[in-house]
Amino acid sequence: MPISETWLLPDGVADVLPEQAQVIETLRRDALDFLASRGYQLVYTPFIEYIESLSSLSESNQDLDLATFKVIDQLSGRLLGVRADMTPQVARIDAHVHQVQGIARYCYAGTVLHTKPQGFNTTRAPLQLGAELFGSDSIDADVEMIDVMLNLLKTAGFDRGIHLDIGHVGLFRSLVKHAGLSKSTENQLSDLYQRKALPELAEFTQDIKFGTDFYTLGRFSSDLDALQANLSAELLADEAFKQAFDALLTTKSEIQARWPNLDIGIDVVELRSYHYHTGLMYAVYAPNRAAPVAQGGRYDGIGEHFGRARPATGFSCDLYALCAGQFKKIEKVVAPKGTNKDLLTAIENARAQGLSVIQLLGNDDLNSVPYATHQMVNTAGEWKIEKI
Known part of the structure; x- marks a missing residue:
């Protein structure tokens, strides 16, 4: 079959044409420069590596495992994975390749690949940009990460009308432990919370230990005051639950102090990637966007797979989105052909000012330069740029 009949790209994969590629590349550079100014060091990670190296997250996050393309390495015969997320790779760098004593900050930008689109109308090959902070279990680290995320989105033009959603998996996790629930019951509850199915939740929690508290967690998931007023005294006295609750209050207060005009919401039963995250979770939503424009959270112990478990928090976003x-x-500025010194100097000066200058070749004329917008002309011995 000729290539002319097979050129169509796979579903969820697309070319990026010059007019949009320029926007994306400018944002990528600005974002990485911003992250560098905040002390985040840039790392590059391989697009493909042994699946064992990528499994530090997939063992606890089945969604990531299912999103990972797997192929056989023809050199070693071992199973390889195409990265579906760069966080496990940065964790490997922190734990094994670049062991920093104390706090380490990294940032990255690169294409990842998903077996299926991860959301409505999304690409299977996002250009993922993110930042990770290793070595601190303090709430200050989470606050810094959220602040960095919001400032980066501001760089991208998302400075008005955005909404920050904050949650903490520790509330649900500590209640499950307190009630001594089975893994099956835990997963069923998690599904009900994710679907916001309050009638089903009310029925399901009637026959489980601390059922009233589980229902209250879903019923008042966005109101910490009402939640505190309706939960049992026994649960509120649980140390793990109390720590998670206080962390939410502190984080919201500190972010509101830094961003007084930001709309901040709470959702204590937002349990996306529940088995992966270990503490605070955060996501930013923008008007007319169904999916978050950036999201992240705490994932302590991520480096354990590589022999160095450290507290960690981070966020990522898709530059394409x-x-x-x-x-x-x-x-595009079109300059005439020629080797006249004044002409070459004028071309060099224009390029130094950031202009895109194309010098004609051979018998070319203006018609040979698609999308030309300006031309360089000699007026009274002086080279000038005029709009076409």
Whole structure:
């Protein structure tokens, strides 16, 4: 079959054309420069590696395992994985390759690949950009990470109308432990919370220990005051539950102090990646966007798979999604052919000012340069740039 009949790309994969690629690349550079200014060091990770190395998260996050493409290495015969998320790779760097004593901050930007789209109208090959902080279990680290995330989104133009959602898996996890529930019951509750199915939750919790508290957690998931007023005294006295509850209050207070005009919501039963996250979780939503524009959370102990368990928190976003619908007209200046010193100097000066200058070749004329917007002309012995 000729290539002309097989050129169509797989579902969920697309080319990025110049007008949008320029927007994305500008944002990538600005974002990495911003992260560098906050002390986050840039790392590059391999696009593919042994599946064992990528399994530090997949063991506790089945969703990530299912999202990972797997192939056989023809050199070693071992199973390889194409990265579906860069966090496990950065954890490997922190734990094994670049062991920093104390707090380590890393950032990254690169394409990842998913077996299936991870959301409605999303690509299977996102351009993932993110930041990770290792070595601190303090709430201050989570607050820093959320602040960095919000500032990065501001760099991308998301500074108005956004909503920050904060949760903490410790509330549900400590209640499950307190009640001594089985894994099956825990998973059923998690599903009910995720679906916000209050009538089903009310019925399901009638026959389980601390059922009233489980229902209250879902019923008042967005109101910490009402939650505190309706939960049992026994649960509120549980140390793990209390720590998680206080962490939510503190984080919301500190972020509100830094971002007084930000709309902040609480959802204590937002349990996405529940088996992966270990503490605070956060996501930012923007108007007319169904999925979060950035999200993250705490995942302590992530490096244990590589022999160095450390507290960690981080966030990521898809640059393609951030730049969706944004295009930049590319201006091109056309210069005539020739080797005249004044002409070459004028071309060099224009390029030094950031302009895109194309010098004609052979018998070319303006018609040979698609999308030309300006031309360089000699007026009274002086080279000038005029709009076409």
